[in-house]
Amino acid sequence: MIHALVNDGRYAQSDAASLATESATLFRVEGLSKRFGAVQALNNMSFSLRRGEVHVLFGENGAGKSTLINMIAGALQPDRGEMWLDAQPLTLRDVQDARRHGIAAMFQEFSLAPTLSVEENILLGAEPRWGIFIDLAERRQRVRAALSRFGFDLDLDIAVSRLSRAQQQMVEMAKALLTEPKLLILDEPTASLSEKETEALFELVDNLRQQGVSIIYITHRIKEIYRISDRITVMRDGQFIETVETAAVNEEQLVQLMTGRKFEAFYPEIANKPGARLLSLEGISSSDGSIHDIDLQVHAGEVVGLAGLVGCGKSEIGRAVFGLLPIGAGQVQVGGKPSMRPCPRSMLDRGLVYITSDRRNEGLMLLRPTRENITLPALHLGGLSRAGHWLRMGSERRTAKELGERMRVRPLALDGHVGRYSGGNQQKVLIAKALSRDTRVIIFDEPTVGIDVSARVEVYACIKALAEAGNAIVVISSDLPEVLNLSHRLYVVRDGRIVDHMEKAEINESRALHGFFGTQRPAHLESSHD
Known part of the structure; x- marks a missing residue:
């Protein structure tokens, strides 16, 4: 009899703890997997997001972070696994479906229409209407009020193509926030922002957290992780490694979790022997x-x-x-x-060679093979062509392979499109290209x-x-x-x-x-x- 009472008590405590956890959790995924051809991009990934928390996804380029957030945002469908929102099973058909469920994303690569104005972009696809017509006055009022609330100073009538990248980022964020999301995904949001703009973004994130919005935040800047996050989930090779409280892990431990290797010093000692x-x-x-x-x-x-x-x-x-x-x-x-x-x-x-900061728009041909990207500056030189006209295919391939291996592009796919690489590998290809001469x-x-x-x-x-x-x-x-x-x-x-x-x-x-x-x-x- 005593044994039964003890067990009943344990079950009651366990049920109460389970209910408390379920109540605190806004969103979770279990066993998500996704394959692209021969590449297993995500493998049995599990993850949970509490209400009103900022949760960082941390991992090397190619760890599966982008695949995961694209599934959560409705842009990709998983091969296997399940998602839950507010303790209810969730299946998303597309990005619009995700937005209807209160999930919005601001990706590193913007989804803006460059020839349309700031005002037109922010409410694109969600314009207020008067019958079959767009209510222009109402649209302007909503956009102006939103930009004022978020602290973004933008000309409503200017074409997005004429904005700086930081200003385009403001438009993308305003577009996401106007949906009043429960769950907001921010992918490298400070990559193009000044110190002042970055601090303003952090204040906005803090305000959203206080309002109960849950945020999935992706960054490679460790200082930002400690400034903004509550918890960190580390991913490696498309798999879950560990979720930790931010306050309970130091920088060295975090990098070791991410890489699976002992922490190395970031900055090398470079011999200082200036010449001519x-x-x-x-x-x-x-x-x-x-x-x-x-x-x-x-x-x-x-x-x-x-x-x-x-x-x-x-x-x-x-x-x-x-x-x-x-x-x-x-x-x-x-x-x-x-x-x-x-x-x-x-x-x-x-x-003299200049390696641009904008590898995707200025530095690389994303839809062309790695081999072509690396050798492009040197094609007219004698080593790769005859009389500057006839390409020496064997020499080109050997040169691209040598430079790709020198820069440790992994996996090196000479005939694969550069756009399929992670950001880190794209940067290595860009440097290899600069070294081809x-x-x-x-x-x-x-x-x-x-x-x-x-x-x-x-x-x-x-x-x-x-x-x-x-x-x-x-x-x-x-x-x-x-x-x-x-x-x-x-x-x-x-x-x-x-x-x-x-x-x-x-x-x-x-x-x-x-x-x-x-x-x-x-x-x-x-x-x-x-």
Whole structure:
């Protein structure tokens, strides 16, 4: 009799705990699997999301995060497995069906109509109507009220194609939030935002959490994870690894869970043995006024960093050097030879290459094979063609294979479309492409944007190897720890001008930040390089 009572009590406690857990859980998946041809993208994945929490999905590129969130958002259907929302079984036919159930997503690749206005995009497909006609006055009022509530300052009538990427991101987020979701998916939402815009986003996320909205958040920036999340689910090779409370795990443990390997230092020690001056800018100003009176030098064997806030003009310096941004005054010298009007072809011929920050729109042909992407800049050279017209297919394939293996593109599919790769592998292909010609000066613009920790380590190892082989390296980055740790010398850019220059021994975060914001540094930190 006593034994029966004890068991009854246990069952009652277990049932109560189960009910409490069920009540706290908004959404869960069990055993989700998805295969694309020979690739098992997701395998028996399970995951749960509490009400009003920010839950980070963390893993290397190719871990299955994108496949999972595409299923949750209705863009993909699973091969196997189940989903529940509010303790009810959930089957989604498409993205619109997901939105009707209160699930909205803002993906890293935007779903905007570039020729339509901000106003038209935000309510596209959900326009208020007066009979068969769109109620234009009501639409404008709703959009204006939404942008005001979210703190987004945008011109309603401008075409989306004319907006910066950060502004397009605001449009995409407003579009998602107007559905008043229960569950919001944010995929790398700060990738193109300034520090101020990022903080505004975090405040918005905090407000949504307080209102009971559950958020699935994907980022490779570990600092963001600790700033914004309640829990973290780690994925690897399409599978669930572990869910942890953010406050209970440190950075080293998190990276070990993600990679399955012992934590390695992010930033390598790069030997500092500067040689001849290979790149010199003298009084460079752009025709559009985005940069002014830029003077800088880069020597063989050194890494020179350009740091500053998003939109400060640092990327424009790299683009002007390569001929993507017209120069209004000054000159560029490569290897001591001046150029008043640089263009990409002439810069490549001189041994200078610029690796864009926008790999998908500017750097790669996503629907073309890996082989073609890697060898494109060198096709007209003697090693790959006869008389610049007839392609040597065997040589092209060998070159692409060598460079792909050098950059550790995994798995290396020479005839597979580049668009099928993860972001980290796409970045490696982009760098391999830049190395397909003999280069002496290499400009990396945001070299690790949108890639995971392991891919970052490999990109940094590449930068180290190139510098120590005698190349002149420029690293343009909005990731301050990255540019501080990699640079032998550092230039700080603000409002299109160089406002500070630091030698290796002088480089520190405090001084860089004073340069970013134009604040006064203490007198004992002043140096002759200002």
